Amino acid sequence: MSGRHPPTAHQLDRRSLLLAAGAGALTAVGATACGSAAGQPAGKVAVHGDNVNFGPPIEAAGKQMKSVAGLSLVPEVIPSLESFEQVVKSSLRTSKTPDLLKYWSGYRLKDLARTGGTVDLSDVWRSAEAKGWVDPSLRSAFTYDDKVYALPMNLAYWVFYYNTEVFKENGLKKPETWDDFIKACTTLKRAGITPLHAATDGRWPSFIWFQEVLTRQNPQFYEDLMNGREHYPDKRTERAMQTIGDFADKGWFTALDLTMDNAAAQMIKGKLGMVPCGTWMGALVAGLGGKLGKNIDAFVLPMENPDAKPSMVFECSAFVSTVKGPDRKEAYRVAENWLHPKVAQAFAHALQDGSPNPKVPPANPAIAGVQRTVREKKVRMLNRFWELGPPELVEATVDDLAAFMLNPSSYRSVLRTMQERADEAWKVWREAEKV
Amino acid sequence: MTDMATTAKPVRVRRRIPIRSSHHSARRSGGSSGRLGGPLSGVPWGLPALLFVGVLLVYPFFRSVYGSFFEDNGFTSSFTGLDNYARLAEDPIFGRSVLNTLFWVAGTLLLPVLAGLFIAVATHNMRFGGVWQLIIALPYVISGAATAVVWKFILTTEGAANEVLRGIGLDSWAQGWLLEWPQNTLSMIVASTWQATGLNVVLFAIGLRAIPRETVEAAQLDGATGWRMFRYITLPQLRAMTVVVVGMAIVNSLKAFDMIWVLTQGGPARSSETLALTMYRETFRLFHVGYGSAIALVLSVIVVASSWFYLRRQMPDTRPEGTR
Numbered sequence: 001m002s003g004r005h006p007p008t009a010h011q012l013d014r015r016s017l018l019l020a021a022g023a024g025a026l027t028a029v030g031a032t033a034c035g036s037a038a039g040q041p042a043g044k045v046a047v048h049g050d051n052v053n054f055g056p057p058i059e060a061a062g063k064q065m066k067s068v069a070g071l072s073l074v075p076e077v078i079p080s081l082e083s084f085e086q087v088v089k090s091s092l093r094t095s096k097t098p099d100l101l102k103y104w105s106g107y108r109l110k111d112l113a114r115t116g117g118t119v120d121l122s123d124v125w126r127s128a129e130a131k132g133w134v135d136p137s138l139r140s141a142f143t144y145d146d147k148v149y150a151l152p153m154n155l156a157y158w159v160f161y162y163n164t165e166v167f168k169e170n171g172l173k174k175p176e177t178w179d180d181f182i183k184a185c186t187t188l189k190r191a192g193i194t195p196l197h198a199a200t201d202g203r204w205p206s207f208i209w210f211q212e213v214l215t216r217q218n219p220q221f222y223e224d225l226m227n228g229r230e231h232y233p234d235k236r237t238e239r240a241m242q243t244i245g246d247f248a249d250k251g252w253f254t255a256l257d258l259t260m261d262n263a264a265a266q267m268i269k270g271k272l273g274m275v276p277c278g279t280w281m282g283a284l285v286a287g288l289g290g291k292l293g294k295n296i297d298a299f300v301l302p303m304e305n306p307d308a309k310p311s312m313v314f315e316c317s318a319f320v321s322t323v324k325g326p327d328r329k330e331a332y333r334v335a336e337n338w339l340h341p342k343v344a345q346a347f348a349h350a351l352q353d354g355s356p357n358p359k360v361p362p363a364n365p366a367i368a369g370v371q372r373t374v375r376e377k378k379v380r381m382l383n384r385f386w387e388l389g390p391p392e393l394v395e396a397t398v399d400d401l402a403a404f405m406l407n408p409s410s411y412r413s414v415l416r417t418m419q420e421r422a423d424e425a426w427k428v429w430r431e432a433e434k435v
Numbered sequence: 436m437t438d439m440a441t442t443a444k445p446v447r448v449r450r451r452i453p454i455r456s457s458h459h460s461a462r463r464s465g466g467s468s469g470r471l472g473g474p475l476s477g478v479p480w481g482l483p484a485l486l487f488v489g490v491l492l493v494y495p496f497f498r499s500v501y502g503s504f505f506e507d508n509g510f511t512s513s514f515t516g517l518d519n520y521a522r523l524a525e526d527p528i529f530g531r532s533v534l535n536t537l538f539w540v541a542g543t544l545l546l547p548v549l550a551g552l553f554i555a556v557a558t559h560n561m562r563f564g565g566v567w568q569l570i571i572a573l574p575y576v577i578s579g580a581a582t583a584v585v586w587k588f589i590l591t592t593e594g595a596a597n598e599v600l601r602g603i604g605l606d607s608w609a610q611g612w613l614l615e616w617p618q619n620t621l622s623m624i625v626a627s628t629w630q631a632t633g634l635n636v637v638l639f640a641i642g643l644r645a646i647p648r649e650t651v652e653a654a655q656l657d658g659a660t661g662w663r664m665f666r667y668i669t670l671p672q673l674r675a676m677t678v679v680v681v682g683m684a685i686v687n688s689l690k691a692f693d694m695i696w697v698l699t700q701g702g703p704a705r706s707s708e709t710l711a712l713t714m715y716r717e718t719f720r721l722f723h724v725g726y727g728s729a730i731a732l733v734l735s736v737i738v739v740a741s742s743w744f745y746l747r748r749q750m751p752d753t754r755p756e757g758t759r
Contacts (some may be wrong), residue, residue, distance in 0.1 A: 052485070086719055200703040201591075237653060255592030256703065257613055262593075392721050403704035430510070 005196030009069040013344070040099075040303035045330045046074045047319075049083035049102030053283055054153075054317070058102075061338075071330055073100075092117035092322065099325030100334060102153060102384050103318040105141040106387025107394075112320065112411035114432070119321040119328070122148045124336050128264035132435075133339040133357050135146055141316055141383050150318035151338050152356035154348060156278035157296040157370045158313035160382065161285065163311040166193065166270045170190065174297065177214070178304040185252050188273040195273040198253035198264040198405060202295040205260065207385040211245075211313055214240040215382055216304045219311035232419040238411065243304075256405055261357035278315045278384075279367055282352035285362075290334040292352070295366025300373045311380040314358060315387070341435070496735070503728035514726065519729035527703050529730065532713040536689060536737075539709055542624035543631070543688035548680055550628065551635025552673075557638075568640055572633035575759070580629070583697035586626040587613075613699050616706040623707065627694055631687070635680050636649045639672065643669070644660050678749045682742060688759030689738045710734040 040046050047058050055075040062073030076098070078084040091097040094113055103109060112118055125148040128134045134152065140151045144219040160175075167173065169183070172193050173389040175181040186196040214222045217240055222231040225237070247253060252267050254263065254272060264281060266272035275281070282292055290296040301314050319338050321331045337343055341359045348355035349363045354371065362368035373379065385393055404414040463621045493520060501517055523529050556573055558564035574582065576702035583712040589595045590612040612622040646669065672675075693709045695701060701708035709715065710730060718727025 082720065203700055203702055206703070255611055255614075257591045257611060258593065395720055398704065399704045400701055403706075406703055432511075 010146060012173040039304045042330075043070065044072045044074050045327050045334050045341070046076045047100040047102060048076045048084070048098035049079070049317075050081045050318075051102065051349065052077050052079050053280070053285045054102055058348045059224040059423060060350035061343045061347035063344040064340070065334060065337060068342055069333050070318065071334055071337075072254075073334065079114065080118050084356040090114070093324070095324050095326065097322045097324050099322060099327045099331035101322065102385050103150060103319040103320045105150065105152070105316045105318045107389055108387055108391050109142060109150050109318050109320070110144040113144040113147075117323050118149045118331065119189075119323055119335070120147045120149065121151060121321065121335055121337055124148070124151065125337070132359060133344070135356055135358055136380060138314075138316060140355055141387070142318060143394055148322045149213035151335060154280065155321045155354040156280045156315040157276050157298075157300070157354055157367075158276065158315065159365075159366075159376070160276050160301055161264070161267060161277055161281060161296060161298050162273045162274045163267050163270055163295060164297050165295050168274065169204055174299045175302055177302050178350050181302055184252075185247070187251060189250065193271065193273050194254050195252045196247065196254070197258065197260075197272060198248075198255045198256060199258055199260065199263070199268075200257050200405050203398055204386060205406055206398045209244045209405070210240065210401050211385040212276055212301055213243050213304070213394055215311050215313055217299055217308070218275075218305065218310055219382060224260040224386065226383075228389065228422065228429075232422060233412070234415075241404060241415070242406065244405075245411065248405075248408045254423075258401075261285070262289075262345055266292070267277055279370065280315075280351060280353045282364060282366060286352055289380050292367075293369075296366070298366040298370055300370060300379065308382050310377045311339050311382055312374070314381045315384045354368065362393040366380075389422075390429040393421055393430070396421045396425075437745045445635050499731050503724055503732050505725040507724040507728075510673070515725070520728045523729055523733065524724060528708065529713060531706065532708045535617075535707060536709045536711075538617065538620050539624060539627075540685060540741075542621070543627065543684045544681065544700050545626040546624065547631040550566040550632045551680065551714050552639050552677075554632065555636045555643060557667065559640065568636050571636050574630045575637075577630065578691035580697050582594040582626065582630045586623075586629075586694075587698055589620050590626070612702060613707075619699055619707040622732030623698055625697055626698070627691065630694075631684075631754075634682075637689040638676055638680050639673065640698035642673045645676075646672040651731050674749075678746070681749075682746060684742055685745060686738060689734065689741070710737070737751075 020385050044409055048072075049058075055077055058073050058075040062075075064070075078087060088098070088101060088103070089112075092112070096339040097117065103112060117189050124137065125134065125142070128151070129139075135155070138152050138155070139148065140235050142152065143147050162184075164172075166188070170187050170193075172184045172187055175184055191324050198209055211222070212216070212238065214225075217234045221230060221234070221236045225232065225234075243420075254266075260275075260277065260281070261274045261284065262278075263272060267284065268288055279298065285292060285296050305308055319335065321335045322328065325331055339357050341357055344355050344357035345360045345383050348357075348360050352363045352367075354362070354367050362371055374381075386398075388394070389397075399420070400414050404411055473733050502512075504514060504516055506515045507513075507519070510633075555568070558567045561567065577585075587594070592609075592611045592614070594612075596612060600606065600609045610618070613619045619742040650668060650672065654664055659668060690711055691709055692715070695707060695709060695712055699707045705713075705716075711734065714730040714734060717723045717730060
């Protein structure tokens, strides 16, 4: 070695090379073990989530947050539900955990809160409710042990999107009753248009039809079943599944591997009649060239059982603050201002979705129409299948429902299997509650 | 030397003649002389590698074996002995998963290995054969996940495969390739064949080039052509390469994951899961960590045992006569 030239790889002696390799490997191992979150510079707080579509709305909310609380929000997305959940669960008890999370409400939030790793936001909720910044009926979806552990981010209504031009061409109007809905399906099928989207692709969509039909037939039973107070093998679940099987037999459903994105595209093109989905699909529809309130609109699926109280399903993402996050003080200040009308409006309008803050005007005419229906009919809001019941149970029963969607005549054995899983999962859940 | 020259009285220096016997050498190197070349002197050099293998492979393996005796949800655990293994025997999803894994092994041995051999032999003496081989090898450079995305466009109900079938009048053949068992597993094996064949072609092509020209010429002089040439000359000469290709195929098929994950996530209704996917879902999605460890152990035993038996039977025995 002459020493005149900067050292290159082949000029390094063995010891340096070993040291470098060792240090590199340790860094890699360390980085893997520590999870993903590092603190942000002062004045910035990261919000971690699994949904790419939430990135721009978080940035938009961050701009308003800057004017309201002097803090910016930095979206950090792990675009895989599985990886995101793993990072959160494995890092929650370490100082490298993300400060703010976009999580799920209901039992998934309870599951997270009972680890003790999330901040009690009861005071923030109380203050927001006093100012009229949050719909009080949503509180139960965010509580564990009577304390609030998260704030709602969006308020997505589970509706049916449809193409207004296709309906008009076929002499159909927005369904107001169950009979209107059945008539629309029959007419569209006759016109050569597949009336309804149904999917097992991506696993989770398998629950959509079970949830939608059961809540329109027996909303109270749905609520009780999902909270472990009723059993799956029951005349009411059987009836719901027979209804779905009937739709499948009539050829009203799309192929079950049609993704949500493709379904939205086909609906805009007029090849598909209706797509059941949360109103968060508004951003997707707009991105694909659909004009909400013009060629694309949404309706709340009417009740099949006219004696039951009008009901529909909602979905809220949960804004969670962690106990051990590196910027936790700033994160708490963000939480205090998250439901501020300016911040909530920026978020909801960028997402083209409903807002949990009643002071926020609707993001588009489709949302406005749904909110009008909810107000006028005093619709009871039920949480989504995915958020109800122990997460482990839901993870398994979506696969059972996929088996049912593929073979609707198997509903009795599917219901028995679901009950076996429910017995075990609820037992584990309740034992953990005692601990 | 200078000192010696200036000394008045010559000093008698006892000259040592270095004698090195095998006995001597063995004794010295076995002692603590610190000289290089002894049996333990390699240990410091091997230590980093041993450490990495120990920390990243051996410890996790034994930790998984230990963990498989517990009912563990990631937060709390209790000792349950062999319960997890008893559950495996009764679990229909595990049974389906083992069956799918066997499909993958059989399919990978039948399709990419045979296709690779056929293409390599067919293009060996062909004009522009190298170009054809290159084209067939191209998919191998794409990652498994990207390949799966491409095949998703082909295999969905409204995808290219069904469009083509309908286009040529075979409407009744059009179906949901990824929706029902067993065609979802079989379709994914075909997709994997598209990708994996290229590497086998390259490996067999290398093997073909290594066959001595004299052997081939001698066979030709004896009148061997076509099938006889392939059966009695080419195939035996490719034996070493076949061992490598088949060995890799077995291991790769047993750990198939990325393509299945992207195409079906093991669904619908867990119908297309292999052991690797079942292990992942039980451990990381359902948080049955102990049960997942038991599946991991079963998978490891299958991988090691099948590789061991195959290689033992196929590898030429190089040990001396007396030690066999």
